[in-house]
Amino acid sequence: MRLHSLTLRDFRGVKDRTVRLPALGTTVVVGDNEVGKSSLVEAFGLIFDFPDDSKSTRIRDIQPVGQDVGPTVTAELTLGGRELIYTKRWLKNRSTELAIVAADGRRTAWTGREAHNEAERLFHEYVDPVLWQTLMVSQGQSLILPSPADAEPLIAAVTAESGTPVDGASMPLVSAVEHEYLRYWTRGGRATGDYARSEKTVTAAELQAAHALKAMEDVQQDIRRAERLTLDLADVDNRLADHLSTVEEVRERKQATDEILLRRDTVRSKAETARARLVNHTRTREERERLLDEVERFTKIDVELAERRADADTVAKAATETVQAAEAALAEVIDLKDIRRTDVQDAERRVSRLVDEAELERLIGQQTELIDVRSRIVTAAAVLDKIKVDDGLFAALEDARSAVVEARAALAAGVPEVVVRRLGAEPVELSGKGVESGQKSTGRMPKELGFDESAELLVSGELTIGVPGQLEVTIRAGGEAATLRSRVDDAVRRERELLKKAGVKDVAAAREQLRRADTASAELQEARRTERSLTSAGDPGERIAVLTARLGIGDEDGEQGGSKQAAVEGVPGQMSLFEEFVSPLDTLFDDFELPEAPADDLGAAQRVLDDVRAELAGVERLLTDAEFAAAQARKAADEDRSEAQQARARSEIAEERLAAAIDSLSSARKALDDAAVSAAEADAMAEVEAVLEELTAVQEQADAAGADQVAGELVDALAVATRMQGERDTLRDALRTTEGRLEQSGRDGLATRRDMAELELADVRSEHERLERRAEAARRVYETLGRHRAEAQTKYSEPLQTRIEALGRSVYGPSFKIWLDDDLAVAERELDGIRLPIEALSTGAQEQLAIITRLAISHLVSTGDGSVPVIFDDALGWSDKARLRDMGALLGRAGDHGQVIILTCMPDRYEYVPKATFIKLDG
């Protein structure tokens, strides 16, 4: 479709305007806001959509406010190879006129509703609505990216270009396949709907069938059980009948033997009586013997205990004596300990005195040494006072010496050396200032030279050599000489001052003084150290005074201690228990003598002290032993006393028991004497023997008849019969129970139930298998078709993608790439290696991409009948100048392939569109 002209009359604010558009190329329609640019686009839509008699509000809205006029639109366009002139007037004086000039020049005209219908038909035939909507961008919609997948002309174009038939025509099949798939599967691939339900139904039916089958298996088991029980019951019945006849037989035999057994019981009873009597007599005899024994035994015990009581009394008495002895010994040892303690105190005093004496002697020596040291300090200090040279002064002296030498050397080098020799007889007189001997000569300048005498002179001032009356030569040193001279003088002066300060004549003397000072200083330090060490423990004089007082020098009778204790006499008559303790005690008393030490021998006094201390320790140990021995003796005495008391008590009890036994025996004898007791027992014994003989005879009879076994046999047989009857009853009960169950299962129709459950299961399984086959087929088709569609989709989108990328690269450069989604909408863009979803791009970039995409679509469809103009009602509002230039170029080029119409109030944005036709709308 190409739009050639559009005329609006009485349309909104437009009174009468015609806009003519070139069939090819880019047209920019410029007009201020409210001038009616958008009305052009609106008018073109309305003329095809609304008949002239429409009452739609959209039609009423286009009537100029307050004017009773009929809005009129005339459009001239090419559609499907025909030229159309289409005019419509609404509301007032309604009319529709359509004139069509076919390609062959034939002209046809319609009016009224026919005109509308024909125009509408042609429009729908040649203008794809999706494409039309895609390429017409209304105001404010320039950001929306197109999704043109369903645009038929585009499909045709990409099909033609890619060689891949797009299945646009098969969309109903795709829908049908998807619909079929979704009958059985969710999009996630899980079973759904009837198929999923049938799966559950099968599970339920399986469960039911399994239950029913199990019930019938139980029935089968019951049948087998009942068969078995019937057989077992018959068997038990037979065996029981056999056994009962055996029982009868045994019972008859038993009746025959019962008489013998009755007799045996009578004899047994007699025997028991006789035996009891015998036991009675025997017991009487034994009791008598026991009483006799008891009297004898208690008599013996009584005697024995009396003896033991006497012994215990003796022992207790002895123990009391032992305690007394032990306590006496303990008292003695305590005394001894006191003596030894006094010895120790004496020895300690003696040692202390000797120590004080030794200390006094040492302190006196120290005092003498201190006096000597103090005189050395005074001497060394006097020496040091006299010496003025110290290390600093000496160093200054050495420096001054060097300065003199250096200055002299510089003088010698810097001033003329005059050598004057007297060759003749004439006196030669030398005078002047600043003259001194040269290096090789010494001494001062002579005033006169002798014959053949010569002088080497360094002239730093002025030298006058005169031969009186004949010659006078004056040599004046110039240049540096005066300076050099003054340096020498300064150096010499400095040295003299320092020597004076040191009180020495030269440097060597100063060095000697310095050495002496060092020596005196060292001695002084050593003497002071010695003094400090001698006085570190205080002034020896004070301590000498203290010690002298303590020792009482001049009181020679101060010696004390050393008095001996008299030896302790041994203790006679100790008890044997104490022998062990007493014997070392004896030794101690016998042997120990307190040793005497020489009055002035400290070592000996110390040894004496150690000895007496050891003695004291020995006595203390002895005391501990004596205390222990006394305690032991007291404890033993207590025990012996207790033992004696017990022995006395036991003896008294024994006497009482003996008396009681004698009483019992005499009472018994009063009733029956000893001989009668023995005779009664012998009689009873004889009776027992007689009865036993009789019993033996009866037993032999019973044994011969087997009487005892028969009873056992009968009991056994009856027990077996009872057991067998029990077995039979159990079997009968089990059979009845089983038969009852079977009767019930018959009533329940379990087999029919099982058959029905299996039938139901087979049915639902078959249905499920049928659904499964269908579901699998649906899935197979869905997946296969889906895969092929996806592959086609890739190829299908290529032409559009290529176009968009080609156009985009002219704006963004060679790195520009895009990706399309299934709807052929741009999904992602890559620039300079960065790939972003469209939503992430800037507004400007999104708008540019939307425009580029439309131009690419327009380009693709441009060759077919279905092409339509690209219309932008205001766009590029978000682009900077550089982009406007590139986009302008693009819009210009787009005009080469089709009709591009831009409506704008901002013509500046499009000034870079080459070859554009600008149409200015005036208000």
Added chain:
Amino acid sequence: MEDSITFLHSSDWQLGMLRRFLGPDGQARWGQARLDAVARIGEVAEQSGAAFVVVTGDVFEHNQVERQTILRACEALKRIQVPVVLLPGNHDALEPGSLWTSSQWQAHAPKHVTVLTDTTPVEIVPGVEVVGAPWRSRRPTSDPAAAAYADLQPPPAGTTRVLLAHGQLTSLSGGMSEVPPIDQVALEAAVADGRVQYVGLGDRHSATKVTDRIWFSGTQEVTTPEETDPGNVLKVTVSQSEIEVEPIRVGAWHMVDHRVELFDEESLQALEDWFAELPDKERTYVRLAGDGSLTLPLLSRLDTMIDVQGEAFASVEKWAKFWTVRPAPDAADLDALQLSGPARAAMEELRQALAGGDEGAGAALSLMHRLARDAG
């Protein structure tokens, strides 16, 4: 026929039997038909002057059938006016929990019905002695008929003896029976030496003549397509010297196996014609065995045909074990759909997979073909 007696011989009613392939409606009607056939036996008895009716085993499908089955069986038996002798067979053996000893049977069994519970001969009508070998267990350990005649002497003069037994004959079982078969030679000897004048056998569902005097009556109403001559009752007229056995149809149903080879439209049409010609469609079950291959449209037509016939017949089903009709789509099929692009490519892929032996692809292809056809 001099001194002859006429009676009816039937067996294998198997009341309470269910058939999966019939569906709920077919099952109900077929179940009723089996009872109706019993009633028709009563009519035949009346018409033929039969003195009594013998049923040689498997009157019921199980010992544990539901009560409704027992009650309806009793009602059907009441439609037979003459004495009826029933023999327990393997399905309704006289085992513990047997239906025959149940309170339900005892309470409702008609008075003219005698169940043989042992091998004692019963004089069912004057001059006729019936002796049978009831099954006491489903797993007999010896010839299930022998006990009935082993100790028999020839009947008194003027008495006709009828032996009733249930089981397979050595000559007919093919040695496949799980239980011991009936010794045919011994049986024939018993007939030959006059101990019995007729042997009525049950278990085989097809009416079968073993010898002049030894017969299987077959079931009163068909139960599977394999049966060759079901749906009869035998009218037996017997005397010492002569015998006449006449099968009289009492069944109303048909069960048919049909084998077809399908490869083109003509063969498909032949099948359609075959269906059209079958009588009693609502009482007929057809089991189709098929081989061959069909183009997708023909395959689709075949499926439709079977669906339609399934509505008309009691049931029509493909015999899965013997159904090997494959789709054979050719390029023309696909062209006819005017598919292009991915749809065409997908279909082509499925076609090739099918050609490569992928069975799943066949179903998918048929489905896609149908969807494409409907969508087009």
